[in-house]
Amino acid sequence: MTSSPRDTRRRNKAARLSRAAALVAGKLVPHEKTADLLRAVIEPGDILCLEGDNQKQADFLAEQLASLDSLRDLHLVMSCITLPSHLELFKKGVVRQVDFCYAGPQGNAVADLLAAGQFPIGAIHTYNELYARYYIDLTPRVALIAAAKADRAGNLFLAANTEETPAIVEPTAFYDGVVIAQVNEIVDELPRIDIPTDQVDFVIEAPYPMHLTALFTRDPAAITDVQILMAMMAIRGIYEEYEVESLNHGVGFNTSAIELLLPTYGEELGLKGKICKYWMVNPLPTMIPAIEAGWVETVFSVGGEVGMERYTAARPDIYFTGRDGSFHSNRPMGQLAGHYAIDMFIGASLQVDIHGNSSTVSKGRITGFGGAPNMGCQPTGRRHPSKAWLKAGREANPGPGSLPGRKLVVQMVETFQSGRVPTFVESLDAQDPAIKAAMQGVAPVMIYGDDVTHLVTEEGIANLGACRSPEERTAAIRAVAGYTPVGLKRSLADTAALRARGIVRLPEDLGVSPARANRSLLAAQEIKDLVRISGGLYDPPAKFVDW
Amino acid sequence: METFQHSFPSRPLAWPADRSWALAGVVGSGNLEVLIEPNPAAPDAVAYDLQTSIPGYADSWKAALADFAAHYAVGGTRITLHDQGAAPVVITMRLRQALDLLTPAQP
Structure with missing residues (x-):
């Protein structure tokens, strides 16, 4: 018996190339x-x-x-x-x-x-x-x-x-x-x-x-007082408390607000050099003030951002650049870094259910996933410790046979979307039977509740990682779900008990003064400020330029 | 336009010596104004006086205002709210911001 050469693909490729030879x-x-x-x-x-x-x-x-x-x-x-x-x-x-x-x-x-x-x-x-x-x-x-x-x-x-x-x-x-x-x-x-x-x-x-597409450009002028309050709570209740050194930010305005509070509020809290040093994130224009103020050690990115080419090339200590001096990105390696090598993933979502599952699917729309779930999950293959990882692990994993650490996976959402559409729901639109049927019964959940450690809303922070049962987790979610139908079903006694254990925390529990949640606290008020702070190196896309 | 007056029980507020009122927010599209003033006649209750440009949300308002009265010591005050279609997420924040001006400073 003669052995087959097993080279059909190679011969097939040669045939394809020869068909194209004349072109x-x-x-x-x-x-x-x-x-x-x-x-x-x-x-x-x-x-x-x-x-x-x-x-x-x-x-x-x-x-x-x-x-x-x-x-x-x-x-x-x-x-x-x-x-x-x-x-x-x-x-x-x-x-x-x-x-x-x-x-x-x-x-x-x-x-x-x-x-x-x-x-x-x-x-x-x-x-x-x-x-x-x-x-x-x-x-x-x-x-x-x-x-x-x-x-x-x-x-x-x-x-x-x-x-x-x-x-x-x-x-x-x-x-x-x-x-x-x-x-x-x-x-x-x-x-x-x-x-x-x-x-x-x-x-x-x-x-x-x-x-x-300039996907990651957020105009500071559109950041609201509510987003600033949430950002203040996140900085005190999570960034400071866990000493988050390495992280990923989502693309939304909530995390832009955090970036723009680091040089002001963060500086005042004495957090510079302690938190937010190593980033896996695209070259976000709203990070320019924190970078110029000396907060950031490194940024690795999955992609570029239109307008940030000259700025990134001029900051090679911060960004990864090639021998030619220009910016370099890599999506799979960036996602891998965001999976294994960061203390925290923080992002937003359109819907969160009573188990903490979140999704960007809404009725009649199939959006899919992108990269958020690669980072907004627990990497059980992780072995290297960090302060934040160990602290979150101590809260969540008391038993033998469980991981010693946990990534902080934070969902930061306002309780309502625009048009008074509640963010919190009993059941996700992703549970739509037609979508599930196309997915062999699997609902397209973006971030699973079991992976989420913290939920931040304008009401306060719920530490889901420290909850001891699914029922307790649901009570903690209802406690910060505001005046949505999900929030209105909370019991005051449950909320008080969770607050006493530090699982639910309100602004005053976090040492956050709501009166200071004002746009004047942002390190940049508008795109023009970002250009100025970058020393003229940031070139915003035309649709963001009104001067 | 819809108006709404209601009192809820609340622990008495300790007024700071140097303040006799507190104001947060403005009357503007998607925003609201919250004014807190003393009401010594009823030390164990907060008297709300709401005017809103968007009718039909009385139950949500009642829930938010009752929670605020239960969570915080705001007895002995009258709280006037002038709402021009504020998103629900703004309401508790403005209440907290006004109260914050009457309580010791935090970062």
Whole structure:
């Protein structure tokens, strides 16, 4: 018996490349030939990866792909479904299965496609979970990616938004898949090489630059007194109390308020040098005042932020930068850092139920996950101790056989969303039967109640990690749920007992003066202040500029 | 416009020597104004006087105002609230802010 060479993928790749040979010079393909290239390279049944996350999009390749009439039986793997061209593929009925993470901006359209039977979900993932599957059972046959620049040999420069490109390219290239890159421009010499040409098959200079969203820019002018009060409580009741040294912040205004209180309120409390030193977070403009005041040691990021390029390049002690001096990010490694190496994750949510589960799914919208659950969870593989980790662990894990430490996982929400919609609910909209049916019975919960240690609202802080039963946890949630239907069901006796044990804490229990919760306490009042404090290095996107 | 007057039992407030009233917030869209004044006639109760531009939330107001009276020592006061559609999350904060001006300073 002769042994098989087991090289079908390699031979198949060679066949694909030879079909495209007439279109290519070296590795360069003129953009007018893009549709021909995709037709030559993509085969029915392929696992096809289309790069695009909540910031950066291979939008030219996505549009060219959607224009083809030759596609059949595709298994799409992609982190975010965000562009109209993505939806086009589903409307054409050429997708056999889709495995993805996030569909925020298209949440309503995706729910409609699902209802019409045109959205065949494999699973909805978190970012690192999907990247991990690229190395196991979802390795792409063809990957369509985006880079800032290429040289004539096909090396790629990813600029500030490295994002997930390496996580897509590596498994594809090393398992005989085809990598096609759109780039903003082809140059003679790159500032630095982020992806070597050995891992790239085709490069196309797109007729327009890739789409980039300024996702993490929060205007200080929109921060409210309520958010400032919550931020003061969080700083005293969690940051100070646990001596949180390393952390991740979400994208919302609540955490922006905290960033802008560090140089004022935090300074007054004597916390500089004790807390908030090491960050896994994107280059948030609202962190500029704390960085300039000397609070921050390092920041590693999953992606860039439009307008922060010159500032980050000018602060290499803080940010990770390449030999060329410019900013570097990495989504999978940043998520991994946020999973294992930080004391605290703090973020917001649209809904929280009476068990502390939270979700961004609302009726008629399928949003998915993104990266928050990779960080807003307990990393049971963690072994290295820190003060915050051990303290939270002592509160939560008294028994033998339990972990000695715990990550602080904090949900910070106002009890009502805009339009008097309650944040606190008895049951999440994510429990919708249609969504669960598409997920084999699993409700898309963003952060599980069992992982949450603290809940911060404008009413106070509930230490869910220190609760000793599910009933007690529900009572603690009701105690800070304000005048929502969930909050109105609290018993005053339960709340008083939890307050006596320090599980529920009100502003006065935390030593926070509500009268000081005023916008004048912010280190920057508006975007213009951020530009000034950055020494003119921050270039805000046009939509944030009103001067 | 809806108005609402109600008293709830509350432990007596110890008035600071140098203050005879406290004010938090402003009458503006999505905001409210809270004024606390002495009402020596009823030392074991707080008398609320509310005017709101948004009718139909009497039960929520009653719950929030009763809780505030039960949680904090605000007996012997009259609290006047002028609301112009404040989000529910603002109401307790403004009450706490006004009371805070009558209690010893915290950071």
